Amino acid sequence: xxxxxxxxxxRAATIMAAFGASSVSLSLPDLSARAGLAKPxxxxxATVLVRLGWLEQQAGTGAYTLGNxxxxxxxxxxxxxxxxxxxxxxxxxxxxxxxETVVLSLRDGDFRYNIDSVESRHTIGQxxxxxxxxxxxxxxxxxxxxxxxxxNAVQAYLARTDIRAYTGATLTQEAVLLQELxxxxxxxxxxxxxxxxxxxxxxxxxxxxxxxxxxxxxxxPAGRFSPELAERCKSALLAAAQALxx
Amino acid sequence: xxxxxxxxxxxxxxxxxxxxxxxKALDCFTREAPRRTLLDLTRETGVPRDTLRGxxxxxxxxGMLRVDADETYxxxxxxxxxxxxxxxxMQARDVALPIMRGLVDKLGETVILSxxxxxxxxxxxxxxxxxxxxxxxxxxxxxxxxxxxxxMALLASLPRTERDDYLARVAADASAVRDAxxxxxxxxxxxxxxxxxxxxxxxxxxxxxxxxxxFAVTVSCPTExxxxxxxxxxxxxxxxAVQRLELILGAGQ
Numbered sequence: 203x204x205x206x207x208x209x210x211x212x213r214a215a216t217i218m219a220a221f222g223a224s225s226v227s228l229s230l231p232d233l234s235a236r237a238g239l240a241k242p243x244x245x246x247x248a249t250v251l252v253r254l255g256w257l258e259q260q261a262g263t264g265a266y267t268l269g270n271x272x273x274x275x276x277x278x279x280x281x282x283x284x285x286x287x288x289x290x291x292x293x294x295x296x297x298x299x300x301x302e303t304v305v306l307s308l309r310d311g312d313f314r315y316n317i318d319s320v321e322s323r324h325t326i327g328q329x330x331x332x333x334x335x336x337x338x339x340x341x342x343x344x345x346x347x348x349x350x351x352x353x354n355a356v357q358a359y360l361a362r363t364d365i366r367a368y369t370g371a372t373l374t375q376e377a378v379l380l381q382e383l384x385x386x387x388x389x390x391x392x393x394x395x396x397x398x399x400x401x402x403x404x405x406x407x408x409x410x411x412x413x414x415x416x417x418x419x420x421x422x423p424a425g426r427f428s429p430e431l432a433e434r435c436k437s438a439l440l441a442a443a444q445a446l447x448x
Numbered sequence: 449x450x451x452x453x454x455x456x457x458x459x460x461x462x463x464x465x466x467x468x469x470x471x472k473a474l475d476c477f478t479r480e481a482p483r484r485t486l487l488d489l490t491r492e493t494g495v496p497r498d499t500l501r502g503x504x505x506x507x508x509x510x511g512m513l514r515v516d517a518d519e520t521y522x523x524x525x526x527x528x529x530x531x532x533x534x535x536x537x538m539q540a541r542d543v544a545l546p547i548m549r550g551l552v553d554k555l556g557e558t559v560i561l562s563x564x565x566x567x568x569x570x571x572x573x574x575x576x577x578x579x580x581x582x583x584x585x586x587x588x589x590x591x592x593x594x595x596x597x598x599x600m601a602l603l604a605s606l607p608r609t610e611r612d613d614y615l616a617r618v619a620a621d622a623s624a625v626r627d628a629x630x631x632x633x634x635x636x637x638x639x640x641x642x643x644x645x646x647x648x649x650x651x652x653x654x655x656x657x658x659x660x661x662x663f664a665v666t667v668s669c670p671t672e673x674x675x676x677x678x679x680x681x682x683x684x685x686x687x688x689a690v691q692r693l694e695l696i697l698g699a700g701q
Contacts, residue, residue, distance in 0.1 A: 208506045211470045215510035218530060226537045250464050254471045255565050261660050268534040270565045273572060275474060276531030277588020279523040282482030310514065315525045333529030335511070 213237045214251060217244075218268070227265040283308070285416040286318055289409060292442050293320040293418060299438050300431075302420045305330055309347040312359060314338055314417070330421065331399060339365055339379055340372050342392035342406035343417040349386040350408050350415050356383065372397045390443065391436045396424065403427040407439035409446055418442070469495050470503050474512070477523050486519045535587065540657055541573045543696050547689050548575045548665070554685055555678070557669040558583040562598045564606070564662055565590065567618055569599040572663075583648060583668035592618065594625045597652035600638035601664040604629050605654030637683055638664075642671045649674035651682040653690045657697040665690055 220228055220236040228236075234244035248266060251257040255271035280286050286306060293304040297320045306318040313335040338348045338359065348356060365374045371394075373379055386392045395403045406419035420435045472493045476484055489504070490497045504521060507513040511526035535541065541561065548559040552575045560583075561573040569592070574585035593599040593614060603611055603625075611629075615622040632638045641649040652666035667682045 206502045206505060207509060208466045208470075208502045210464065210466050211503055211506040212510065214467050214470070215506070215512060215526075218526075219510075221530075221533055221537075246464065247467070250467050254468070256471075258661075261658065267537060268530060270534065270563060270570060270572065271471075272527050272530035272534050273588040274565055274568070274570055274590055275477075275523055275527035275588075277570075277586060277590070278477055278479055278482065279525075279527055280588075281479035282522065310525070315528070317525075317528060330532070331529075332532040333511075333525040333527065335525070 210247065213239060214247060214256070217247065217251065218256060221268050227260065227263070227267045229263075229265050233266060280318065283317060285409070285411060285414045288411050288446075289416060289418060290318065290320075292409070292446065293318070296320075296418065296420070296438055296442055297322060300420060300435055302422045302426070302431075302435070303330065305343070305419050305421050307336075307343045307347070307417045307419070309338065309350075309415070312338055312363065314341075314344045314347055316343075317416075319421075324426070336398055337363070337365075337368075339363065339374075340368055341397045342394035342404040343419040344398075345379075345382055345394070346386055346392050346406045346408045346417040346419075347415065349383045349392075368398050369396055369400045371395055371400070389436075390440055393432055393436075395427075403432075405432055405435035405439065407436075407443050409443050411446070466503055469493060469500070470507060473500065473504060474507070474523070477521075483520050483522050485521070489521065531588065535572070538572070540661065540663055540697055544663070544665070544693060545573065545575070547692055548573070551575075551665075551667060551685055551689050552577060555667055555682060557667050557673070557678075557682070558585060560585045560598065560666045560668060562602065562664050562666065564593065564602050567593060567614060569593050569596070569602050569664070571598075577669065581670055583650075583670070585668075594619050596644045597638040597640040597650035597668075598664045598666040600628060600632055600640075601652035601654040601666070602662055604632040604638065605656060605662045605664070636687060639679075639683075641674060647671055649679075651679070651686055653686050655690045655694045655697075663693075665693070 216237050217233055230241060230245055233248055234241045237244055248257060252259050255269045257266045258269040259266050289306050293306060296304045301322050303322045304320045305316050307314050307316045315335060316330055316332050319330045336344055338344045360376060367374050390407055392406045401424050403422045403424060404419045406417050409416050409418055418439060473489050476489055476492045486501060490500055493500060504513060508515050511524045513524045514522045544561050548561060551559045556577055556579060558577045559575050560571050562569045562571050568590040571585050571587060571589045576582055591599060593603045615625060619625045637651055637653045639651050647670055648668055649671045650666050650668035652664045654662060654664040656662055665686055667686055
């Protein structure tokens with residue numbers, strides 16, 4: 203299979219990826235530096251992207267922000283994920299019960315993706331990593347999804363995967379991981395502390411609907427986390443999973 | 449505007465055409481048809497297969513598309529991340545949300561903020577009614593601009609040339625739509641009661657920001673709750689809410 207990359211499309215994607223939590227708006231010099239293009243070239247590319255709705259340009263400053271096209275594609279994408287529709291009311295109920303952010307994630311290949319979230323009503327919270335590829339060994343929700351796989355698939359995954367630490371807390375020893383997976387299969391829940399992003403604890407459980415599986419996890423900033431809260435989260439998740447599978 | 453983009457520093461030339469084609473391919477994915485083969489996409493975009501495959505490979509590499517073993521494509525998760533960031537970052541949304549909550553408190557019905565994306569009106573934020581039976585909304589939900597209260601309110605707020613261009617291209621019965629739009633402009637709001645969806649009633653009004661963006665604020669509820677009294681309250685409250693938004697965000701600054 204030809205893996206030829208079309209450079210201009212790749213650079214358009216790089217421009218889009220330049221926006222993040224701290225980069226709400228970017229000037230033309232920023233964009234041209236990030237995309238590795240001379241300013242006039244970057245300007246012409248940005249103009250095409252504005253026309254497509256991928257970017258917006260602010261009238262006063264001329265700076266660029268993300269546009270609305272992403273909202274439309276995200277909506278289309280979410281519409282094709284039945285688990286999202288099924289679990290959204292469950293997520294809202296869980297958030298109302300515990301008042302911490304609830305995140306829905308799915309496995310795709312060797313990665314987990316946070317698909318959707320329902321935010322807690324606290325003013326302090328962790329920004330969720332939505333749509334980002336997260337390894338299947340890092341964090342409670344990842345391991346819940348990995349544990350749902352049959353044993354041979356888990357072994358094959360571990361054999362081909364380079365397990366590296368994302369933070370000081372990431373579990374990297376295979377023996378420990380396998381023990382953790384056994385525990386998840388017995389109890390139905392997993393807990394982790396800051397393995398992919400520092401500062402957030404997670405309590406996760408598996409949800410099934412027919413052939414589809416997904417993980418729901420509470421994402422709790424370290425400052426609010428306690429063993430008692432973890433237990434309440436576990437009970438709430440297990441009860442919700444049971445109600446769904448009934 | 450030429451679609452060939454030349455880089456004066458490296459001398460390389462890039463086809464901006466490829467980006468337009470990539471966008472065209474992405475638009476082939478819909479809720480009704482979320483999985484498309486290379487053949488589907490080749491036919492629908494008119495782009496030659498090998499050229500299209502290169503473009504699609506690039507989108508897959510950047511997470512904007514996913515592909516499985518039999519070359520069936522789906523939209524990729526990068527769009528979720530971009531949409532999430534976009535929602536977090538929209539200034540109009542930050543200002544509008546408290547005002548929308550105030551409207552819901554006052555009227556007891558769902559309030560939706562929408563904007564134009566291409567030829568569609570798209571819901572970008574909402575606050576739902578606390579009542580168990582209520583208008584439901586979805587971020588990213590799209591529909592034609594000339595159908596429904598929100599779309600008509602947006603269409604009425606667009607600059608004349610953009611509106612004329614849209615009507616010429618899309619509206620089957622442009623003169624009927626124009627008549628309806630004159631009414632919206634005279635009255636200062638758009639209303640649809642059971643016309644788009646027999647179960648839904650909606651009142652909407654559009655506005656501009658200083659930056660030239662167009663938005664519409666819509667109140668929507670089940671038709672059986674849409675009494676004359678509620679209708680009057682909705683019209684008054686939406687007008688007031690939009691006036692406040694125009695004051696904070698608007699071109700009148």
